[in-house]
Amino acid sequence: MSDQITISLPDGSSRLMPLGSTPGDVALAIGPGLAKAALAARVDGELVDLSRPFTGDAHLALITARDEAEALELARHDYAHVLAEAVQTLFPGTQITFGPATDDGFYYDVMAPASREPFSMDDLPAIEAAMRRIIAADKPLRREVWSRQALIDKWTSEGERFKAEWAAELPEGEELSVYWSGNDWLDMCRGPHLPSTGKLDPQAFRLMRVAGAYWRGDQKNAQLTRIYGTGWLNKKQLDAHLTRLEEAAKRDHRKLGQEMDLFHLQQEAHGSVFWHPKGYLIWRELEAYMRRAIDGAGYREVKTPQVMDARQWEQSGHWGKYRENMFVIPDEVPNTDDEGPVISGEADWMALKPMNCPAHILIFKQGIKSYRDLPLRIYENGCCHRNEPHGALHGLMRVRQFTQDDAHIFCREDQIVSEVKAFCELADRIYRDFGFTYAVKLALRPDQRFGSDADWDKAEAELRNAVIEAGLATEEYGWEELPGEGAFYAPKLEWHLTDAIGRTWQVGTIQSDRVLPERLDASYVGEDGEKHRPVMLHRAIFGSYERFIGILIEHFAGKLPVWLAPVQAVVATIVSDADGYAAEVTDALKAAGIRVETDLRNEKINYKVREHSLQKVPHLLVVGKREAEEGTVALRTLGAEHQKVMPLAEAIALLKAEATPPDLR
Numbered sequence: 001m002s003d004q005i006t007i008s009l010p011d012g013s014s015r016l017m018p019l020g021s022t023p024g025d026v027a028l029a030i031g032p033g034l035a036k037a038a039l040a041a042r043v044d045g046e047l048v049d050l051s052r053p054f055t056g057d058a059h060l061a062l063i064t065a066r067d068e069a070e071a072l073e074l075a076r077h078d079y080a081h082v083l084a085e086a087v088q089t090l091f092p093g094t095q096i097t098f099g100p101a102t103d104d105g106f107y108y109d110v111m112a113p114a115s116r117e118p119f120s121m122d123d124l125p126a127i128e129a130a131m132r133r134i135i136a137a138d139k140p141l142r143r144e145v146w147s148r149q150a151l152i153d154k155w156t157s158e159g160e161r162f163k164a165e166w167a168a169e170l171p172e173g174e175e176l177s178v179y180w181s182g183n184d185w186l187d188m189c190r191g192p193h194l195p196s197t198g199k200l201d202p203q204a205f206r207l208m209r210v211a212g213a214y215w216r217g218d219q220k221n222a223q224l225t226r227i228y229g230t231g232w233l234n235k236k237q238l239d240a241h242l243t244r245l246e247e248a249a250k251r252d253h254r255k256l257g258q259e260m261d262l263f264h265l266q267q268e269a270h271g272s273v274f275w276h277p278k279g280y281l282i283w284r285e286l287e288a289y290m291r292r293a294i295d296g297a298g299y300r301e302v303k304t305p306q307v308m309d310a311r312q313w314e315q316s317g318h319w320g321k322y323r324e325n326m327f328v329i330p331d332e333v334p335n336t337d338d339e340g341p342v343i344s345g346e347a348d349w350m351a352l353k354p355m356n357c358p359a360h361i362l363i364f365k366q367g368i369k370s371y372r373d374l375p376l377r378i379y380e381n382g383c384c385h386r387n388e389p390h391g392a393l394h395g396l397m398r399v400r401q402f403t404q405d406d407a408h409i410f411c412r413e414d415q416i417v418s419e420v421k422a423f424c425e426l427a428d429r430i431y432r433d434f435g436f437t438y439a440v441k442l443a444l445r446p447d448q449r450f451g452s453d454a455d456w457d458k459a460e461a462e463l464r465n466a467v468i469e470a471g472l473a474t475e476e477y478g479w480e481e482l483p484g485e486g487a488f489y490a491p492k493l494e495w496h497l498t499d500a501i502g503r504t505w506q507v508g509t510i511q512s513d514r515v516l517p518e519r520l521d522a523s524y525v526g527e528d529g530e531k532h533r534p535v536m537l538h539r540a541i542f543g544s545y546e547r548f549i550g551i552l553i554e555h556f557a558g559k560l561p562v563w564l565a566p567v568q569a570v571v572a573t574i575v576s577d578a579d580g581y582a583a584e585v586t587d588a589l590k591a592a593g594i595r596v597e598t599d600l601r602n603e604k605i606n607y608k609v610r611e612h613s614l615q616k617v618p619h620l621l622v623v624g625k626r627e628a629e630e631g632t633v634a635l636r637t638l639g640a641e642h643q644k645v646m647p648l649a650e651a652i653a654l655l656k657a658e659a660t661p662p663d664l665r
Contacts, residue, residue: 138198271400396550420466439478
């Protein structure tokens, strides 16, 4: 056996290294600068520590801060471990559980010692200071492999019952790793980790908040404290993130929705929205816009029942997959006992629909369909109900009752690519009308799924080919394939919108489904006179009206485009002598189709300007004695520094152009 191994590098070169060398050794052999910059390595595609010895010839890619996504993941993982060490150092007797990286930081679930109250925001400054001390100590992070029983014994002896419980459930014979921080603290972890705590920037993290959590997410288990932090590679990134958070707080749709009198939420209908007149005007404009779009694209609008028999949901597969998130009710109660209604079986249950697709198949199945009838595009502004967990609800973004701009296209196999391509073009036009850029991603088959591998192969290829034909499978559109993230019945294309402050929102989807038509026995008569299964394309562009309105409010910081604004203009008087002229201006604007209000209050004009600015009214038409005499208005546009005096007819033409929806201009 040779005592040297060949390490192949990304640039095509290779190095001979002694057997037992590590990625860190290779980095040092290349140069001290690289050795200092290296954070981890990919060995034959697997992310590992720099100190992990090679077992033979290998392909090596060294990870540095330039590999930002991977470097951030590593850093955030390490910040979580440093957090746990800091808490246990400050508060002996604290039990730790798990602490993963998140999209913008990290958290760790811990249980405070019995001698003190659960951790609170007041504890965070001291924990942050302890974390910085651990980082400054530059403690080596060292991996060891332990037996399962050794782990159980350690955690049990130290009173770490959560860790002991988890270790006891790990498979016999599996290689279990722990990581030491220096020589005095360790945690059970698969890794990898940075070489030492000093690789973290002590000024690039901040602890943000605490929240309650349950062991393993089960309310029946012990309650823990979850400490959240945000972590970055350097202070510049942290500062930029905190600035984004400040801007996001200003744009919070719940805050703006209240200030603008658009909607409210309350306990009596938790998870559902009370739309106020102004908010529902936005909804109606979006609904009218979408109807024009789908009418022009050849869809037929339908309306289906809110409540359907459990047998329908069982046959579709949703009863088994989604029942815990469905609102179910008894069909009838033939008798009762002291403990409540007696239900004889599943067939006696009804459910509020969590989605529209089974109902649309029932419409498709009415009458005999021919291949000449396809594609058949069925659209519904469908109200759905899902029993989302109480803690997951969030304003308009996640609710229990929502309305989808939902459609299903029933088509032949030879029509799939052209139909998906047409949808891509429709979605592109709509998102651009709202000023969004977007990325397109293909979510591929999950491990738990219905349907054959052959059908999944076809469906994934069809979606991929349609995106290629639409010209969207490019770096410009952020094209990416996401293994394992498809629905249980179909792969899907996803549209991820980017808003004004750089956040992304997954909104539109189209899925290519052969499973539900089979399960619900949908068929058409082909050219050969035989029955065939249609393919069912599930698609939405807004996703839900509630969430899309929330996104719009935050994207525009409440300053909606004039065509969407609930009040497009206010005519405000400077003096009461102009009241009559203000009424004339208001009538003329209404006649032109402008949504306008009149402010005749005996208040100073600066007060009126400030108040209507807070309401995000796009245009304020100020009139006084001079304007009344000259037939003009002083036009103040939201966000502009100066007003413009112009003839009334000119102002009406300007506002009318802006108030026209983009698809009608």
